[in-house]
Amino acid sequence: xxxxxxxxxxxxxLLIGLLAACAPAEPNEPATEREETQQEVxxxxxxxxxxxxxEAYERLVELFSEAYPHINVSLxxxxxxxxxxxxxxxAAGTAPDVFLWxxxxxxxxxxxVESLDAYIGVPGGIDPELYYAEVLEHSKVDGKLYAxxxxxxxxxxxxxxxxxxxAGVPYPEDDWTYDDFVDKAIRLTEGDIYGFVAEAxxxxxxxxxxxxxxxxxxxxDGETIDGIMNSEASAQALQWYADLVNExxxxxxxxxxMSLGGGTEMFMTGKVAMFESGTWPIREFRAxxxxxxxxxxxxxxxxxxxxxxxxxxxxxxxARGTRNKDAAMxxxxxxxxxxxHRESGRMGFxxxxxxxxxxxxxxxxxxxxxxFVRMVDYCTVTPAFMTTxxxxxxxxxxANAMEATILGQMTAQEALDQAVERAAEALEIGR
Amino acid sequence: MKxxxxxxxxxxxxxxxxxxxxxxxxxxxxxxxxxxxxxLGPLVFSFIMSFFRWxxxxxxxxVGFRNYIDMFTRDRLFWVSLRxxxxxxxxxxxxxxxxxxxxxxxxxxxxxxxHFFRTIFYLPSVVSGVAVSVLWMWIxxxxxxxLNYFLSLFGISGPDWLGDPQWALTALIxxxxxxxxxxxxxxxxxxxxxxxxxxxxxDIDGASKWSQFWYITLPMLTPTIFFNLxxxxxxxxxxxxxxxxxxxxxxLDATMFFALHLFNQAFLHLRMGYASALAWVLFVVIMIxxxxxxxxxxxxxxxxxxxxx
Numbered sequence: 115x116x117x118x119x120x121x122x123x124x125x126x127x128l129l130i131g132l133l134a135a136c137a138p139a140e141p142n143e144p145a146t147e148r149e150e151t152q153q154e155v156x157x158x159x160x161x162x163x164x165x166x167x168x169e170a171y172e173r174l175v176e177l178f179s180e181a182y183p184h185i186n187v188s189l190x191x192x193x194x195x196x197x198x199x200x201x202x203x204x205a206a207g208t209a210p211d212v213f214l215w216x217x218x219x220x221x222x223x224x225x226x227v228e229s230l231d232a233y234i235g236v237p238g239g240i241d242p243e244l245y246y247a248e249v250l251e252h253s254k255v256d257g258k259l260y261a262x263x264x265x266x267x268x269x270x271x272x273x274x275x276x277x278x279x280x281a282g283v284p285y286p287e288d289d290w291t292y293d294d295f296v297d298k299a300i301r302l303t304e305g306d307i308y309g310f311v312a313e314a315x316x317x318x319x320x321x322x323x324x325x326x327x328x329x330x331x332x333x334x335d336g337e338t339i340d341g342i343m344n345s346e347a348s349a350q351a352l353q354w355y356a357d358l359v360n361e362x363x364x365x366x367x368x369x370x371x372m373s374l375g376g377g378t379e380m381f382m383t384g385k386v387a388m389f390e391s392g393t394w395p396i397r398e399f400r401a402x403x404x405x406x407x408x409x410x411x412x413x414x415x416x417x418x419x420x421x422x423x424x425x426x427x428x429x430x431x432x433a434r435g436t437r438n439k440d441a442a443m444x445x446x447x448x449x450x451x452x453x454x455h456r457e458s459g460r461m462g463f464x465x466x467x468x469x470x471x472x473x474x475x476x477x478x479x480x481x482x483x484x485x486f487v488r489m490v491d492y493c494t495v496t497p498a499f500m501t502t503x504x505x506x507x508x509x510x511x512x513a514n515a516m517e518a519t520i521l522g523q524m525t526a527q528e529a530l531d532q533a534v535e536r537a538a539e540a541l542e543i544g545r
Numbered sequence: 546m547k548x549x550x551x552x553x554x555x556x557x558x559x560x561x562x563x564x565x566x567x568x569x570x571x572x573x574x575x576x577x578x579x580x581x582x583x584x585l586g587p588l589v590f591s592f593i594m595s596f597f598r599w600x601x602x603x604x605x606x607x608v609g610f611r612n613y614i615d616m617f618t619r620d621r622l623f624w625v626s627l628r629x630x631x632x633x634x635x636x637x638x639x640x641x642x643x644x645x646x647x648x649x650x651x652x653x654x655x656x657x658x659x660h661f662f663r664t665i666f667y668l669p670s671v672v673s674g675v676a677v678s679v680l681w682m683w684i685x686x687x688x689x690x691x692l693n694y695f696l697s698l699f700g701i702s703g704p705d706w707l708g709d710p711q712w713a714l715t716a717l718i719x720x721x722x723x724x725x726x727x728x729x730x731x732x733x734x735x736x737x738x739x740x741x742x743x744x745x746x747x748d749i750d751g752a753s754k755w756s757q758f759w760y761i762t763l764p765m766l767t768p769t770i771f772f773n774l775x776x777x778x779x780x781x782x783x784x785x786x787x788x789x790x791x792x793x794x795x796x797l798d799a800t801m802f803f804a805l806h807l808f809n810q811a812f813l814h815l816r817m818g819y820a821s822a823l824a825w826v827l828f829v830v831i832m833i834x835x836x837x838x839x840x841x842x843x844x845x846x847x848x849x850x851x852x853x854x
Contacts, residue, residue: 369687369707
């Protein structure tokens with residue numbers, strides 16, 4: 115009897131062993147590439163981009179393989195559930211060697227990526243002088259560099275010149291104020307055309323308004339939100355933003371905006387006159403300009419002489435424990451280096467994060483890129499997610515507060531007080 | 546002596562049967578391996594992890610019952626999501642069952658090209674969850690969605706279904722009836738299993754259509770109803786896609802399904818241990834409801850083979 119059971123178990127284990135053997139084999143033997151043999155190496159690079167944006171990476175991979183013929187890069191695109199998929203693949207030991215990332219503190223806290231400090235200042239490594247200091251700062255956690263920035267964009271305001279002309283409203287200039295902005299938005303809103311489009315849960319963009327009002331979202335050390343996120347200035351800013359929807363009615367209700375395809379889509383279909391975003395849609399705008407679409411961009415307005423912007427940045431990281439670290443590093447320094455930035459900047463996919471390349475491509479004087487380049491200097495405050503690995507938990511409640519205020523269910527102060535209380539409780543779960 | 550012999554006989558027989566039973570395992574071996582590797586293993590693992598704090602990539606830290614205690618004392622969204630899920634299941638399951646039974650009865654008529662209609666009504670339940678969700682986002686759209694257009698024909702100005710916290714869950718409940726074709730097909734099978742002589746006999750006795758339904762159809766269908774109820778409860782408690790794709794749990798947590806809360810804890814906040822604890826509590830909740838249905842079944846489920854009295 116026992117023999118049979120034993121035999122049965124044995125077979126099961128053998129089969130499981132077989133399955134394990136089918137699992138992705140360990141990539142090539144370590145250290146071979148260190149030898150000067152230039153043996154072929156395969157690395158995987160994953161991006162969240164699709165369609166046109168992915169073409170930029172295809173081009174960069176192509177250029178890279180011309181420079182490094184012995185390194186094969188396979189480009190993978192994961193448009194949905196990117197973060198979850200990366201996290202689980204890291205846990206399963208099947209992470210791509212190089213991947214695109216933005217929320218570095220969470221990734222670093224999870225011990226998923228290699229620090230790149232050792233490559234700073236060495237030949238063939240990273241020259242920190244080449245980058246905008248603000249952008250490089252975004253790629254660090256606790257002073258250590260974890261990513262090479264490949265793209266970044268501050269947010270600025272786009273405006274539809276045709277709608278402005280039809281309403282007889284003068285175009286905005288860089289020195290405009292919050293009052294000018296609201297005034298223009300009111301005058302531009304007519305019929306089914308809105309002056310502006312607010313986003314219900316976009317706490318990322320909300321931060322720049324809070325900062326400009328003199329408020330903050332979280333303490334510098336990422337430990338405290340009470341008295342900061344719900345401070346008077348922060349509440350004022352949120353109320354001001356929500357009033358664009360509820361009081362001035364210059365922006366559609368969030369769900370209406372969503373079903374009309376969101377801000378970018380509404381702006382491109384001429385449903386909204388002013389729209390605040392990053393450089394992402396410029397390429398598409400350019401294509402539409404040929405068909406008579408007239409668009410301009412301008413810096414974010416200032417309030418009482420104060421203007422604070424916010425920056426999005428992404429960078430290339432190297433998965434911890436990759437067996438092809440040198441090849442991965444070569445790829446990262448290529449794409450995140452001068453050549454990579456020049457190429458992606460030339461293709462018009464993103465704002466290069468190197469002042470020299472920006473100058474070389476003449477982007478500061480570009481009618482659309484210019485405002486974004488000028489905004490870089492105003493991105494002086496660290497976004498909240500950079501200060502704590504637990505931001506996602508706080509942000510869930512922060513976004514609820516933003517939504518409740520915009521839906522007109524609470525005043526900003528009430529909503530933020532509640533968010534602070536709830537976030538504190540949520541942070542304690544399972545501690 | 547006689548008794549002894551008998552028991553020996555029995556042992557031999559049983560031994561043989563064991564042998565043939567064992568051979569049976571060979572046939573299900575592949576399934577067994579899959580079950581151990583992909584179901585039982587993760588199941589046991591998640592139970593163990595529910596006592597740990599674990600961020601997926603770091604080393605797990607044992608926290609005892611902390612996860613379970615915090616769930617009931619600290620986690621606001623635990624109660625919110627439980628409530629949302631209970632309301633959703635409590636309304637969509639019974640209503641869906643009634644509707645799918647009605648549909649099945651309609652499609653059980655002897656009319657020409659009935660197969661065509663059966664296919665048509667079953668088709669929606671074949672479409673994948675995400676595609677259905679995207680489709681319904683358009684149907685429920687406030688300004689030019691077809692549902693509000695339909696309502697406007699009656700002079701009703703429909704709400705902003707997915708944007709209004711008061712209506713979002715209702716909208717998703719309405720949407721759940723999209724999948725009644727699945728229940729319908731099972732009812733249809735159940736209906737066709739009812740021997741026609743019952744109806745013939747009752748016709749002769751002068752029974753009305755209503756009493757035929759009430760005294761023949763419904764009792765004969767109880768095993769099918771029982772099956773649909775149990776699977777319906779289990780499926781609806783695990784609802785996830787609509788919340789994830791259409792509303793993200795909002796507005797203001799109005800559609801924060803339990804499974805979505807669990808997913809967010811696991812993959813957004815990287816709390817694998819806590820999410821495992823949530824999963825086990827969900828399991829217990831589903832267990833309670835299904836066992837209630839099972840316990841009550843002797844009182845209302847009738848099987849043809851059984852005799853009462």
